[in-house]
Amino acid sequence: MLRTNIRLFKVFGIPIEVNISWFIIFALVSWSLVSLYFPTRYPDLSVASHWGMGLVAALMLxxxxxxxELGHSYVAKTHGVPIKRITLFLFGGVSQLSKESSDPITEIKIAIAGPGVSYVLMAVFFGLYFVASRGNTPQSVAPVLKYLAYVNGILGTFNLIPGFPLDGGRLLRAAIWKVTGDLRRSTYIATRVGGVVGIAFIAIGFLSVFRGLFVFGLWMVLIGFFLRQAAEASYVQVVVSSALKGVKVGDIMKTDVVTVSPELTVQDLVDSYFFRYHYDSFPVSQEGGLLGLVSLNDLKKLPRERWRDTFVRDVMQTDLTTLSVARDEDVAIVLRRAVRDQTGTLPVVEANQLVGIITRRDIMEALRVFSDLGH
Ligand SMILES: [Zn+2]
Incomplete structure (x- = not known):
C-alpha cells in the first residue's frame, strides 16, 4: 500500500507526487485542526470558522x-543535480535526486536550502500575523498565520536533526565527508546517528504514551521507526551506488533476448515461454520494435478458461517510458527503480528498437562480483 504514489502536478518541470499514506495524514491533520487545535484556542469563533481555518491551514501546511522540497530541488538543479520527482509521504517530503551530489559543499548547499525555505516562511508568516492581528482583518485570519509560522519553524528544525536521511543528517555526512574525503564512511556514521535518533524518538514516544500523551507518543514512535528504517535503507543505497559506480546498463545487459509476439495466445505464452524459460516476464516485440512487456502478474487477473482466446497484446503492459531503460543509464539507479516499481525485468531500448534486457537478478549478480573485486 505504501508503494502507491499519485502524481498531482508539476512545478518547474518537477513532478510532485503524494504517497497514499499522505492522504491519511492530511485527513488526520485537518481533523485535529478543525476539531481540536482551533476550537480549544479560539472557542468564540463559529464552527464554520473552525472548519475554514482548519482546511486552509492544512492546505497551506x-x-x-x-x-x-522545492528549495532543495532548486539548489540541486542549479548545481547540476537534476531532480526526478518530489514525493510527499507520511511526515513530509523527499526530493528524489537523480544522483548523489559530487562533492560535500554541493551537498551542504542542497541540504540547507530546505530548512532555509522553512525558516523564511516562518518569518513571512510571523510578519503577516503581526500585520493581521493589528489590522482589521476577520478574526479567523491571524490564528491561521500564527499556526503556519509555528509549523514552518518546526518543519525547519525537525529536518535539522542530525540523523541521516534528514537534512541535518545530510549536513553531518557532508561535514564528515569534507574532512575524511570518504563518502561511504561518512554515510555509515551519519546513518548510524540517524538510527540512534530513531531510537530516541521511539523512547520518548513510549514515555509519552505512559504519561498519557497518547497521540503525541504514537507520532513519536511512528517517526522513530520511520527514521530507523530510512537510515538503514540510505546506507544500503550508498553501498550499492558506490559498488556499482560507473557501471552502465550496456555493460551487464543480456543481448540474446527471448521475445514474444503480440499475436501469441496466452495459452501458448504459458506453455512455450513461461514453462520453458522460467523468466518472470518477456518483452513483446514485432520486427525488432518493442511493443510492451508481459509478465506473470498480468496473467493472474485472467481466468484460465480465457487463455486460449486471449492474445498477448490484450494483456501486455505498454507504458514503455516506465518499463524500459537506456543502454547508458546507471545500473545503480535502474536497480533503485526496479525495487521501487517491483519489476524484475527491464527491456533495454535504443531508438525504439529492443537491444537487450536487464534483470534485477543480473544487477544483484554484478553487485556481488564488483563488491568482491573491491570495485
Ligand atoms: Zn528537507
Whole structure:
C-alpha cells in the first residue's frame, strides 16, 4: 500500500507526487485542526470558522512542505543535480535526486536550502500575523498565520536533526565527508546517528504514551521507526551506488533476448515461454520494435478458461517510458527503480528498437562480483 504514489502536478518541470499514506495524514491533520487545535484556542469563533481555518491551514501546511522540497530541488538543479520527482509521504517530503551530489559543499548547499525555505516562511508568516492581528482583518485570519509560522519553524528544525536521511543528517555526512574525503564512511556514521535518533524518538514516544500523551507518543514512535528504517535503507543505497559506480546498463545487459509476439495466445505464452524459460516476464516485440512487456502478474487477473482466446497484446503492459531503460543509464539507479516499481525485468531500448534486457537478478549478480573485486 505504501508503494502507491499519485502524481498531482508539476512545478518547474518537477513532478510532485503524494504517497497514499499522505492522504491519511492530511485527513488526520485537518481533523485535529478543525476539531481540536482551533476550537480549544479560539472557542468564540463559529464552527464554520473552525472548519475554514482548519482546511486552509492544512492546505497551506501542505504548500509549505512542497516549498521546503522545492528549495532543495532548486539548489540541486542549479548545481547540476537534476531532480526526478518530489514525493510527499507520511511526515513530509523527499526530493528524489537523480544522483548523489559530487562533492560535500554541493551537498551542504542542497541540504540547507530546505530548512532555509522553512525558516523564511516562518518569518513571512510571523510578519503577516503581526500585520493581521493589528489590522482589521476577520478574526479567523491571524490564528491561521500564527499556526503556519509555528509549523514552518518546526518543519525547519525537525529536518535539522542530525540523523541521516534528514537534512541535518545530510549536513553531518557532508561535514564528515569534507574532512575524511570518504563518502561511504561518512554515510555509515551519519546513518548510524540517524538510527540512534530513531531510537530516541521511539523512547520518548513510549514515555509519552505512559504519561498519557497518547497521540503525541504514537507520532513519536511512528517517526522513530520511520527514521530507523530510512537510515538503514540510505546506507544500503550508498553501498550499492558506490559498488556499482560507473557501471552502465550496456555493460551487464543480456543481448540474446527471448521475445514474444503480440499475436501469441496466452495459452501458448504459458506453455512455450513461461514453462520453458522460467523468466518472470518477456518483452513483446514485432520486427525488432518493442511493443510492451508481459509478465506473470498480468496473467493472474485472467481466468484460465480465457487463455486460449486471449492474445498477448490484450494483456501486455505498454507504458514503455516506465518499463524500459537506456543502454547508458546507471545500473545503480535502474536497480533503485526496479525495487521501487517491483519489476524484475527491464527491456533495454535504443531508438525504439529492443537491444537487450536487464534483470534485477543480473544487477544483484554484478553487485556481488564488483563488491568482491573491491570495485
Ligand atoms: Zn528537507
Amino acid at each position: 501542505f504548500a509549505s512542505v512542497v516549498l521546503h
